[in-house]
Every structure is written in structure tokens, then in C-alpha cells.
Amino acid sequence: MKKLLITLGVITAIYFLATLILPPVVEDIRNPVKDTGPYLVSEEAQKLYDDLDFIADLHCDALLWGRDITEKGTRGHVDFPRMREANASLQMFTIVTKTPTAQNMVHNTADAYDNITSLMIAKGESPSNWFSLMNRALSQSEDLKDFIDQEEEEAFLVKSRDDLQKLIEAKKSNPAVIGAMLGIEGGHALEGEIENLKKVYDAGVRMMGLTHFFDNELGGSAHGESLEGLTEFGRQVVGEMNKLGMFIDLAHCSPAMVDDVLDMTTQPVIVSHTGVRAVLDSQRNLSDDQIRKIASKGGIIGIAFFDQAVGVPELPNIIASMKHVRDLVGIEHVALGSDFDGSVAVPFDITGFPLIVEALIEEGFSEAEIRAIMGENVKNFFLRNLK
Structure with missing residues (x-):
């Protein structure tokens, strides 16, 4: 014994x-950073950046890794102190619940070994999270709430239009105030149960991607096997998301699913982190026809920062992708969609946002257009569409 x-x-x-x-x-x-800074820009770019009223990003997976994001990290891309250093107003924190072994942009199977299981165990998570995708989603939601509670009213969880308006007003008098929203990357987190959609909504989730790197109960992934559109369950989920006021994220969806969603949704959609095929021809990226359809529904498109979405060198291709969307459908549909902390190498962390402003100035974007891209579009989109 x-x-x-x-x-x-x-x-x-x-x-x-x-x-x-x-x-x-x-x-x-x-989650490497290719250039760890400090990030130096021209006086003109820094002055404009410092004068931005609202800076927002539509995609970050920092909750996955087990870091205390209330403390400034020496790894990864986003945490609350670095948000404040960047004068960021709003970050969408997205919940990852499953990723396949040998994950790639072309072809993944749903039954491949799940990388997140090993991570849950290695992080010392509760055994209830080891194998339940739903529990993982709810747990990460609670983690964000706990981090916000530690901030003593200098951080807001945005779940409604009123919450966003309070954030905007609070930041006017206190620049240290930051806001966070919750999204989910992949409807497989629902585990095939429509009742779970209301559970994650009640937990604060306001955006959900229908697929991630593999096909699931809702339909086909851009990186899966079938490339099919919405299943009957997927249609049910889209309908319920519209009723709840939860935003549909089309990132990672198969082209057929994108078309099916746009045909049936009654609400504007988000593409939280993507590239465009005109800049990098990838099945992960949006075609011009898809961009037009998304814009016609009042949607917003977050341009990602990593090479498999925009190509290399990243920064000029990020700007080229933004320019393409602007020229095709209008500046009001363009946003930041970094995919920070999303198992990607990025050219800079969140404190490198001034580099985007400088590159936009050099490309001839107007001040109004730069303000729109850096956050005004996201602010206005959520003010119009959040309940």
C-alpha cells in the first residue's frame, strides 16, 4: 500500500x-510572432492611430491556451494589458472546442484525433472538459467572465446593444476600459443538440461559426470532405440563431454552406477572419461573388493576418485584401479579423496595430476609411444589429 x-x-x-x-x-x-516589436511607425501614422475613437478585432482564440489574460504575457498575441497598450476597445474572443490532428487547409476528417483533448488534459482542466465539446465551450465562457470580474469595472462583457453603448461611454472618460465579446469556432460544440444553442447564448456567446476545419452536424467545412451545404440540423440552427440575435460567422464554411446561409438568413452575417481569393486563391477565402452576397445582406468581413489567408509578405497582402473588398462592395464592410492566438504565425501582436494604419496611409486610404476599418465599422455593425 x-x-x-x-x-x-x-x-x-x-x-x-x-x-x-x-x-x-x-x-x-x-502562436509565434514574426516581429516581436517594438513597432515603430511614422509620426503621421502614430498621430492618427492615437486619435482613433474605437479599435476592434473580430477574432482571437486566446481563451484556449490557459493563460491568465489579465496579465501581460510573454507569449501569444492578445491579453488585456496589451489590448490597453494598443488602445483597443473591443475584442471578439472565440472559443475553440476541437481541432483535427494534421490540421490543414485542404482536407480534414471529422474522426481524426482531436488535438484539444490533449490540451485540456495538459492544462489540468476538469475531467468534465476532457471529452465534452459543450463543456469546453461553457468553461471558456466562464473563464472570460472570471477575467472580466477581476478588472473592477474596467472591462465589459458585451452581450447587448446597451452593453456596447455603456462600453463606448465608459471609454470616453477612462481609456483603460476594454470590451470583450464571445464567439464559438464551429457548431460541433453544440454536439448535435439544438437545446445547446440557447445554453451557449445564455453563457454570453453572441457569434458562432457553423464549421471549423472539418464537416459537422450542421454541414460542410471549406477544409472538410463533403463540401456540402447546410444539413437539416444546420438550417434549424441558422433559424434559431436569427431568432436569438446570435451572429452567424461564415469563416471556414464550404462555398455551398455560404450560399445556403445567405439564401435563408434574415440577419446580417459576419466573416470573422478570412482572406479573399483575388489576393490569395484558396478554398478558405472568399470569392468576389460571395463578398457581394455578404455585403448585400449587410454583412461585415474581417481580414485575417496570417499567411495561409493572405499570403506573404502578410502586411501588404492584408492591405490588398482590404482594398479589394472596399473597391468591390464599399469600405463599410471591411474590418480587422486577425485570428490572433489561433495556432497561426502572425507578423505582429495586437500592439502592432499602428503598422496597419501606416500601411493604409501609404496605400492612399483616407482618414475616414482608416477609422472605419480599425473599428468604426464593427462598432456601427453591432450598434445596428445587437439586440
């Missing part, structure tokens, strides 16, 4: 040591 207890003690000690060591190592590998 004594040997058994010693053995169990050693195993437990090794496990808890692993929970301290492994998650940071994994995140360092999965």
Missing part, C-alpha cells in the same frame, strides 16, 4: 508539473 501511495504521489506530481510546463511550450510553438 505504501508503494502504491508513493507511486500515485509521483504520478500526481509529474502531472501537475506537466500542467505548468506543457501548455506554455505548446502555445509558443503554435
Whole structure:
């Protein structure tokens, strides 16, 4: 018995040591920053950046990694202190619940081993989160609320138009105030149960991508096997999301699913992090026809920052993607959609946002257009469409 207890003690000690060591190592590998700064821009660009009233980004997966985002990190791309350093007003924090082994942009199977299971165990998460996608979604929602509660009214969880208006007013008198919204990356988190949609809505989620890297109960992924459109369950979910006032995110959806959603949705959609095929011809990116349809529905398109969405070098291609959407359907449909902390290498972290302003100035964008891209479009979209 004594040997058994010693053995169990050693195993437990090794496990808890692993929970301290492994998650940071994994995140360092999965979320590199190509240029860690400091990020220096021209006096003109910095002056305009400092004068921006509202800066917003539509996609960040920081909740996945187990970092305390109330503390300034030495890894990853986003946390609350770096949001404040960047004078960011609103960040969409997206919940990842499953990713396939050997994840790629072309072809993934739904039954591939799930990377997130290992991460849940390595992080020391409750066993209830080890195998339940729904529990993972609810747990990450609670994590964000806990982080916000620690901020003593200098951080807002935005769930409604009133919440957003309070954030806007609070930031006028206190620049340290920041806002956060919750999204989910992939409707597989619902585990095929329509009742779970209301559960995540009640947990604060206001945006959900229908698919991620593989096909699920809702339909086909742009990176899956079938490339099919909405299933009957997917149609049911879209209808309920419209009723609840939850935004549909078309990032990662198959072209057929994009068309099906746009044919039936009664509300504007979001593409939270994407590129455009005119800049990088990838099945992950939006065609001109899709961009036109999204704009015709009053939607908004977040341009991603990583090479598999925009190509390399990233920054000029980010600007080229924004310019293409502007020229095709209008500046009001363009937004930042970084995919920070999303298992991607990015050219800069959130404190590098002034580099975008400088590049936009150099490309001839007007001050009004730059303000729109950097956050005014997101603010106005949510003021119009949040309940």
C-alpha cells in the first residue's frame, strides 16, 4: 500500500508539473510572432492611430491556451494589458472546442484525433472538459467572465446593444476600459443538440461559426470532405440563431454552406477572419461573388493576418485584401479579423496595430476609411444589429 501511495504521489506530481510546463511550450510553438516589436511607425501614422475613437478585432482564440489574460504575457498575441497598450476597445474572443490532428487547409476528417483533448488534459482542466465539446465551450465562457470580474469595472462583457453603448461611454472618460465579446469556432460544440444553442447564448456567446476545419452536424467545412451545404440540423440552427440575435460567422464554411446561409438568413452575417481569393486563391477565402452576397445582406468581413489567408509578405497582402473588398462592395464592410492566438504565425501582436494604419496611409486610404476599418465599422455593425 505504501508503494502504491508513493507511486500515485509521483504520478500526481509529474502531472501537475506537466500542467505548468506543457501548455506554455505548446502555445509558443503554435502562436509565434514574426516581429516581436517594438513597432515603430511614422509620426503621421502614430498621430492618427492615437486619435482613433474605437479599435476592434473580430477574432482571437486566446481563451484556449490557459493563460491568465489579465496579465501581460510573454507569449501569444492578445491579453488585456496589451489590448490597453494598443488602445483597443473591443475584442471578439472565440472559443475553440476541437481541432483535427494534421490540421490543414485542404482536407480534414471529422474522426481524426482531436488535438484539444490533449490540451485540456495538459492544462489540468476538469475531467468534465476532457471529452465534452459543450463543456469546453461553457468553461471558456466562464473563464472570460472570471477575467472580466477581476478588472473592477474596467472591462465589459458585451452581450447587448446597451452593453456596447455603456462600453463606448465608459471609454470616453477612462481609456483603460476594454470590451470583450464571445464567439464559438464551429457548431460541433453544440454536439448535435439544438437545446445547446440557447445554453451557449445564455453563457454570453453572441457569434458562432457553423464549421471549423472539418464537416459537422450542421454541414460542410471549406477544409472538410463533403463540401456540402447546410444539413437539416444546420438550417434549424441558422433559424434559431436569427431568432436569438446570435451572429452567424461564415469563416471556414464550404462555398455551398455560404450560399445556403445567405439564401435563408434574415440577419446580417459576419466573416470573422478570412482572406479573399483575388489576393490569395484558396478554398478558405472568399470569392468576389460571395463578398457581394455578404455585403448585400449587410454583412461585415474581417481580414485575417496570417499567411495561409493572405499570403506573404502578410502586411501588404492584408492591405490588398482590404482594398479589394472596399473597391468591390464599399469600405463599410471591411474590418480587422486577425485570428490572433489561433495556432497561426502572425507578423505582429495586437500592439502592432499602428503598422496597419501606416500601411493604409501609404496605400492612399483616407482618414475616414482608416477609422472605419480599425473599428468604426464593427462598432456601427453591432450598434445596428445587437439586440
